[in-house]
Amino acid sequence: MNIHQKPLFTTQDANCIAGELYGLHATAQTLPGELDHNFYLRDEAGREFVLKISHTAEQGNILDLQNKALEHLAAHDPSLLLPRVCLTPGGQAITTITATDGIERFVRLLTYVPGTLFAQYRPHSPALLRSLGSILGRMDDALQHFTHPAAQRVLKWDLQRASWTRDYLQYIEQPARRTIVERLLTRFETEVLPVLPTLRTSIIHGDANDYNVLVGAAGTAGVETGKVSSVIDFGDMVHTCTVCNLAVAAAYAMLGKPDPLAAAAHVVAGYHQVFPLTEQELALLYPLICARLCISVVNSAYQQQVEPENDYLTISEQPAWALLEQLEDVHPRLAHYIFRAACHLSPCPNTEAVVRWLENNADKLGRVVEPDLRTASKVIFDLSIGSRELGNMAELSNVEEFTRLLFDRMRAARSSVGIGRYNEARSIYTGDQYRIAGNDGPEWRTVHIGLDIFMEVGAPVLAPLDGVVHSFRNNDTPLDYGPTIILQHTVPFPADERLTFYTLYGHLSEGSLTDLYHGKPIAQGTPFASIGSYEVNGGWPPHLHFQIITDLLDSEGEFPGVARPGQRETWLSLSPDPNVITRIPAQCFPPRGLSVEQILEARAEHVG
Structure with a gap:
């Protein structure tokens, strides 16, 4: 057929084409398109279609590809709500028109999918x-x-x-x-x-x-x-x-x-x-x-x-x-x-090998501090969001009061060491550096992915295994790490390969950074740093933040020590439980609260 109009087709043209080629008495509306002329059609019976008039350079075999793909999808997954190819009364899936410019164009009709x-x-x-x-x-x-x-x-x-x-x-x-x-x-x-x-x-x-x-x-x-x-x-x-x-x-x-x-x-x-x-x-x-x-x-x-x-x-x-x-x-x-x-896969593929090596070589690992955390008297703190041990946030925001609260408990228990748990969601991270813009509103990095070891200022920090200084920095922003050292450890795994991972030591004294250089060897058992006071350690009660890292993501002198809940699994994979090195007996830790899955299971069992 011939359309005696300019190549930019109108809705009247579309009505005419639909009637002459497909026998439809329909009303057309223009739809957007990058190259083609597309029209929405609704006929007298309420059926809806899309009329597609191709651009002049379109190839018929490409349109046949599209039609055949739609037919294949309809046959192999009929429940997919995709456009369906409509035929002319003569059984054609693709037909043609010639516009006033004399150029032939392909025409197709598809079912309309609402949405x-x-x-x-x-x-x-x-x-x-x-x-x-x-x-x-x-x-x-x-x-x-x-x-x-x-x-x-x-x-x-x-x-x-x-x-x-x-x-x-x-x-x-x-x-x-x-x-x-x-x-x-x-x-x-x-x-x-x-x-x-x-x-x-x-x-x-x-x-x-x-x-x-x-x-x-x-x-x-x-x-x-x-x-x-x-x-x-x-x-x-x-x-x-x-x-x-x-x-x-x-x-x-x-x-x-x-x-x-x-x-x-x-x-x-x-x-x-x-x-x-x-x-x-x-x-x-x-x-x-x-x-x-x-x-x-x-x-x-x-x-x-x-x-x-x-x-x-x-x-x-x-x-x-x-x-x-x-x-x-x-x-x-x-x-x-x-x-x-x-996809429910282990986020960091390297982590499993690191943890396995540390577990298999537990007898070769040294201490991180003195005394030995496996046998020393220690207080396991509950610093979680639901903790009943902590005071109100006003008290915790005062570092002197926070320090007094923790160390009074340690003295009352006649312990020289306090432990802050790994994988613990805490409400104490309130600085702007912990705030993340999430898709459903702001989110805070609250999940602790290291182990906190609370001790007196100046307590020495030891290398648990041989390593070299990877990087160091004074992260002196308030509520940051303060002086920080990262050691790199490379171990044989398996016999002909090497496995590399890192340990991070945060909240140190300023003197801990003296005489360091990239690649400096640190032998196992060496007291290479010391715990800093709150005046220099980022504004926290004196403690060592100890963390294992399996992929530093090219960071130097710092690495996140707390993670956002929405990425918890990923960051726990990047930083596995440091207790694989410190080896504090499991019975020393109080039982954790129920997981979300356990809560839902219990609710279904008892409430329905």
């Missing part, structure tokens, strides 16, 4: 984010054996081809932003590209951005309100590394979030639950997320030069830049560990 665009829906709850990962996992599971020759194509959005952006960096006007992309591209090319051939490959959707994801509308059959119901626009389908599909979705789910990693972790958890990720895919997921963001901002910068009037092409540019700047403070390995935790 709210992910970009416009609030809040982005953990359940919503997990449902996004779940639907993509189901799609990738269903598509893993789907094949189509048109998917073997070169596409600028294909993450494994992200290096093309290097030739377009000059279009990024701000030098600081250009540097961010250059750094991420270098990491991608050195750490990711060589490993990509080892990953699973398949045909993926490839563009689950926040404008291609729908959140379920109330009253829609088979859809939970507030969860992702569908994914639309299959125009970027390509055969590539399967995990790239998740990387794209996670990148857009992170936009505009105070805590982008937490948002991504929920998406990863939902995906992994239905379509488990491999260890290697998890290791490369974060740099692939960054690669997608780089492609997005470089493409936007270039398109602004080519089509400055097309707002759709740059719709995610500013949020993407804001996210890239946020991620400057994120260590890639920390992101990897958080994603592993989301």
Whole structure:
């Protein structure tokens, strides 16, 4: 048929096309699109459709790829609420029209899936984010054996081809932003590209951005309100590394979030639950997320030069830049560990080997302080949020009163040592440095991931095993560590390999930092430091903060000693229980309160 209109199709054109090609008497409304002309149709019977008129450069085999993929998904996971391909009365899935410019265009009709665009829906709850990962996992599971020759194509959005952006960096006007992309591209090319051939490959959707994801509308059959119901626009389908599909979705789910990693972790958890990720895919997921963001901002910068009037092409540019700047403070390995935790894997893979070595060599470990904590009389303090031993917060904020409270108890028990427990949530961390902007409001780092050893000022600190000085610093911000030393330990594991881990010593005296240098050997049993007073140790009652670290994340002279509850599992993995070295008998510690799981189980048993 011929449309005697200019190439920019109107709703009247859409009504005409729907009637002549599909026999529909429908009313059309314009829908947004990057290249295609898209129209929402509602016919007299209340049925809803999307009419898609392709751009002039579209290839028929690419449209056939999309249609065949939708048909494959419908056959292999019928419960997925995805668009369905509609045929003409003559049985055609793809037909054509010729516009007034004489150029032939492809036309397709799909069923309309109701819902709210992910970009416009609030809040982005953990359940919503997990449902996004779940639907993509189901799609990738269903598509893993789907094949189509048109998917073997070169596409600028294909993450494994992200290096093309290097030739377009000059279009990024701000030098600081250009540097961010250059750094991420270098990491991608050195750490990711060589490993990509080892990953699973398949045909993926490839563009689950926040404008291609729908959140379920109330009253829609088979859809939970507030969860992702569908994914639309299959125009970027390509055969590539399967995990790239998740990387794209996670990148857009992170936009505009105070805590982008937490948002991504929920998406990863939902995906992994239905379509488990491999260890290697998890290791490369974060740099692939960054690669997608780089492609997005470089493409936007270039398109602004080519089509400055097309707002759709740059719709995610500013949020993407804001996210890239946020991620400057994120260590890639920390992101990897958080994603592993989301998949219920040991967050830091190195930790199990470190703990096993320490347990197997317990008889070779020395003391951290004198006396021997295994046999000495000691007070185990309860510094937890629910403690009945502590006074009010006003008293605890006064370091002299706090010190008197603790040391009076030690004297009453005739003990020279007090112990502050590992993995204890505390309310005493009130400084701004402990406050984190979370996606559901502020969160505080409250979970103690070291062991506190309260002793008199000047008490010597010993090296429990041979090591060298990795780094040291006076962290003199109020409520910080004060003088701090980190020792590096490298031990044989197994016979022909070496295992490296670290021990941190915080709240020391200023003199402890004298005559230190990087790499200085510290022999086991050497009194290399001493406990500092509250005037110099960050403003705390005199004690040693002792911590094991299996990955320093490139930190020097400091490392978090308290963790936020939302990342508890990850940080406990990075810093396992120091008692594997101090070996205080378990019976010395009072029983901990019930876990959340135990509370729920007891409630179900007794209350119902």
